[in-house]
Amino acid sequence: xxxxxxxxxxxxxxxxxxxxxxxxxxxxxxxxxxxxxxxxxxxxxxxxxxxxxxxxxxxxxxxxxxxxxxxxxxxxxxxxxxxxxxxxxxxxxxxxxxxxxxxxxxxxxxxxxxxxxxxxxxxxxxxxxxxxxxxxxxxxxxxxxxxxxxxxxxxxxxxxxxxxxxxxxxxxxxxxxxxxxxxxxxxxxxxxxxxxxxxxxxxxxxxxxxxxxxxxxxxxxxxxxxxxxxxxxxxxxxxxxxxxxxxxxxxxxxxxxxxxxxxxxxxxxxxxxxxxxxxxxxxxxxxxxxxxxxxxxxxxxxxxxxxxxxxxxxxxxxxxxxxxxxxxxxxxxxxxxxxxxxxxxx
Amino acid sequence: xxxxxxxxxxxxxxxxxxxxxxxxxxxxxxxxxxxxxxxxxxxxxxxxxxxxxxxxxxxxxxxxxxxxxxxxxxxxxxxxxxxxxxxxxxxxxxxxxxxxxxxxxxxxxxxxxxxxxxxxxxxxxxxxxxxxxxxxxxxxxxxxxxxxxxxxxxxxxxxxxxxxxxxxxxxxxxxxxxxxxxxxxxxxxxxxxxxxxxxxxxxxxxxxxxxxxxxxxxxxxxxxxxxxxxxxxxxxxxxxxxxxxxxxxxxxxxxxxxxxxxxxxxxxxxxxxxxxxxxxxxxxxxxxxxxxxxxxxxxxxxxxxxxxxxxxxxxxxxxxxxxxxxxxxxxxxxxxxxxxxxxxxx
DNA sequence: ATCACCTTCCAAAGCGCTTTGGATGACTAA
DNA sequence: TTAGTCATCCAAAGCGCTTTGGAAGGTGAT
Numbered sequence: 032x033x034x035x036x037x038x039x040x041x042x043x044x045x046x047x048x049x050x051x052x053x054x055x056x057x058x059x060x061x062x063x064x065x066x067x068x069x070x071x072x073x074x075x076x077x078x079x080x081x082x083x084x085x086x087x088x089x090x091x092x093x094x095x096x097x098x099x100x101x102x103x104x105x106x107x108x109x110x111x112x113x114x115x116x117x118x119x120x121x122x123x124x125x126x127x128x129x130x131x132x133x134x135x136x137x138x139x140x141x142x143x144x145x146x147x148x149x150x151x152x153x154x155x156x157x158x159x160x161x162x163x164x165x166x167x168x169x170x171x172x173x174x175x176x177x178x179x180x181x182x183x184x185x186x187x188x189x190x191x192x193x194x195x196x197x198x199x200x201x202x203x204x205x206x207x208x209x210x211x212x213x214x215x216x217x218x219x220x221x222x223x224x225x226x227x228x229x230x231x232x233x234x235x236x237x238x239x240x241x242x243x244x245x246x247x248x249x250x251x252x253x254x255x256x257x258x259x260x261x262x263x264x265x266x267x268x269x270x271x272x273x274x275x276x277x278x279x280x281x282x283x284x285x286x287x288x289x290x291x292x293x294x295x296x297x298x299x300x301x302x303x304x305x306x307x308x309x310x311x312x313x314x315x316x317x318x319x320x321x322x323x324x325x326x327x328x329x330x331x332x333x334x335x336x337x338x339x340x341x342x343x344x345x346x347x348x349x350x351x352x353x354x355x356x357x358x359x360x361x362x363x364x365x366x367x368x369x370x371x372x373x374x375x376x377x
Numbered sequence: 378x379x380x381x382x383x384x385x386x387x388x389x390x391x392x393x394x395x396x397x398x399x400x401x402x403x404x405x406x407x408x409x410x411x412x413x414x415x416x417x418x419x420x421x422x423x424x425x426x427x428x429x430x431x432x433x434x435x436x437x438x439x440x441x442x443x444x445x446x447x448x449x450x451x452x453x454x455x456x457x458x459x460x461x462x463x464x465x466x467x468x469x470x471x472x473x474x475x476x477x478x479x480x481x482x483x484x485x486x487x488x489x490x491x492x493x494x495x496x497x498x499x500x501x502x503x504x505x506x507x508x509x510x511x512x513x514x515x516x517x518x519x520x521x522x523x524x525x526x527x528x529x530x531x532x533x534x535x536x537x538x539x540x541x542x543x544x545x546x547x548x549x550x551x552x553x554x555x556x557x558x559x560x561x562x563x564x565x566x567x568x569x570x571x572x573x574x575x576x577x578x579x580x581x582x583x584x585x586x587x588x589x590x591x592x593x594x595x596x597x598x599x600x601x602x603x604x605x606x607x608x609x610x611x612x613x614x615x616x617x618x619x620x621x622x623x624x625x626x627x628x629x630x631x632x633x634x635x636x637x638x639x640x641x642x643x644x645x646x647x648x649x650x651x652x653x654x655x656x657x658x659x660x661x662x663x664x665x666x667x668x669x670x671x672x673x674x675x676x677x678x679x680x681x682x683x684x685x686x687x688x689x690x691x692x693x694x695x696x697x698x699x700x701x702x703x704x705x706x707x708x709x710x711x712x713x714x715x716x717x718x719x720x721x722x723x
Numbered sequence: 724a725t726c727a728c729c730t731t732c733c734a735a736a737g738c739g740c741t742t743t744g745g746a747t748g749a750c751t752a753a
Numbered sequence: 754t755t756a757g758t759c760a761t762c763c764a765a766a767g768c769g770c771t772t773t774g775g776a777a778g779g780t781g782a783t
Contacts, residue, residue, distance in 0.1 A: 035770095044767090057731065077493070078770070079493045128437070128473060128475070129473045315602070380739060390763045726781105731778085735777085736771105737771090742766085749760085
């Protein structure tokens with residue numbers, strides 16, 4: 032059933048039917064009711080492409096997901112982020128189109144999405160500290176919202192981010208307060224902006240307490256379980272091992288826990304761990320007392336917000352570019368406790 | 378830049394330019410080269426909506442991801458599956474549109490996608506044993522491919538599935554061969570088809586060896602880490618605890634491991650665990666010797682294949698509905714070993 | 724009765740593409 | 754020369770919708 036058929040059925044012009052369905056005032060209430068009833072009856076939905084062609088809008092937003100052939104890693108947080116964003120889109124009549132793109136091809140894909148008119152706007156995932164995509168999207172005149180920030184970017188742009196620096200600073204301070212001095216940092220790849228900020232928070236806390244950050248206690252990799260496991264094993268086997276770990280992801284923290292337990296130690300007693308917790312739906316760090324002490328921030332909620340900020344920009348192009356900084360509270364779990372040497376000293 | 382402008386620039390008709398770009402033979406090679414060069418120069422890409430309107434196809438396929446408000450669970454395998462599917466789509470010029478939909482709303486969304494003409498086909502995720510969506514899609518005349526199967530469905534449909542039954546049968550047999558008799562099954566929700574098949578494989582192995590499947594050693598839940606942890610703790614605290622676990626997901630298996638180690642036992646020595654491993658990119662069970670003995674099947678590869686089967690159907694509507702059964706080899710890791718009592722008996 | 728002014732509706736153009744049904748001219752065969 | 758064939762190109766219709774620019778009819782004031 033299309034507009035033509037529906038208006039023939041009603042004995043009305045396409046104009047009137049279209050206006051009735053789109054809430055224009057030039058239609059009497061009586062006919063509007065008649066039209067909507069008939070549309071309902073025949074399960075009429077305007078064809079997306081035709082509508083888009085006529086209005087010049089696609090009613091769709093794009094998510095370009097970087098995948099690298101090197102390690103075929105799909106960021107485990109995408110599921111939750113996209114799920115949150117999807118809620119917002121659904122509530123506003125937008126579709127979400129996903130492109131999986133190899134790192135090098137990103138620019139080409141952005142240009143194509145613009146030229147083909149596939150989407151009205153974009154979410155930019157996984158920003159590096161220096162992020163050429165931002166300039167490109169600005170130049171293409173495509174509305175966008177970044178999940179994260181790009182430290183080196185000087186111009187204004189819309190973003191949603193967690194306050195990574197303050198979260199990691201507070202978490203590190205807690206470890207110091209518990210008597211830990213040798214605190215390792217298992218970070219994500221440090222060309223990623225979030226990782227850079229977390230490291231900054233970690234180092235700020237150490238330096239504020241007169242502790243020198245040690246390069247040998249700092250690692251920066253793709254955040255897999257095996258990374259956490261291998262790194263913790265290696266560090267804990269040293270002569271002067273760390274007594275605590277700051278970890279950038281639950282997945283890697285699980286690897287750290289595996290290493291700790293393999294080596295016959297106990298988490299929260301022999302070794303302390305604080306992780307960042309994205310509050311993933313399939314990896315809850317919950318219960319009355321969480322397993323891991325963690326800086327927690329729901330990435331699903333971030334998705335909801337980013338989508339909303341983007342839709343706002345699309346609806347009102349002239350306005351100031353919206354941003355949102357989310358705080359990540361430090362929740363106390365069972366993976367932290369006083370440092371061994373501190374106990375001995377008391 | 379649009380067709381009109383491009384053909385004006387070239388001094389050709391829109392017809393000729395369109396034909397040149399789409400590879401029709403009614404154009405001389407010389408003009409074709411001229412046209413493609415100009416298109417390249419101006420970065421011309423045909424508008425998706427206009428093209429779709431003219432051809433009646435959207436060049437997009439839909440993925441409807443079920444989300445339930447009850448537990449807000451996003452299946453952790455979606456990221457990898459979609460990543461695989463996305464590769465296939467990209468290689469064939471298709472877009473992927475995602476809808477996050479609450480369970481109850483699925484039928485409505487399918488009807489809408491059809492009526493609005495948003496997609497040319499669909500991937501059906503998470504089939505239950507009895508799956509009304511299959512009948513609906515058939516009725517809507519939308520090509521689709523199911524990731525998984527639906528046991529109760531009698532008609533033909535296209536699917537890609539892992540041989541869950543034979544995989545879990547073989548895995549259970551291994552545990553029996555190792556001397557285990559009390560083998561627990563931590564399954565997914567058993568209205569899900571895959572879970573039903575895994576249970577069938579597990580029970581077939583037990584019964585073939587004269588072991589009665591015990592209801593108290595069988596659990597069926599959403600496959601979270603906490604589910605694995607809580608269930609293993611509870612079962613291992615009993616008077617007559619299981620000596621081995623068959624687990625339906627790595628995430629839950631990680632929870633089982635946590636419980637085992639918390640209770641002062643060692644995986645592979647005191648308790649054996651075999652899990653299904655979807656070979657997720659962020660949760661590799663790899664290395665020379667994998668952590669978990671597992672039935673392994675790449676869900677990313679399944680995504681690639683499902684997408685291809687769907688595109689084949691769209692391209693050749695008349696053909697037989699393609700299906701594909703993937704075997705999941707049993708890979709030996711460090712989480713399995715001979716049963717304690719068996720050792721004692723020897 | 725006349726005019727102005729709403730209210731309610733409609734015909735037709737246009738969005739950017741594909742595709743049908745020729746038109747044109749060059750070349751070949753008789 | 755004439756007709757037939759081919760290669761190459763084009764004008765215009767159509768995909769399903771929105772939106773512009775009226776038209777028709779009803780109402781109230783004069």
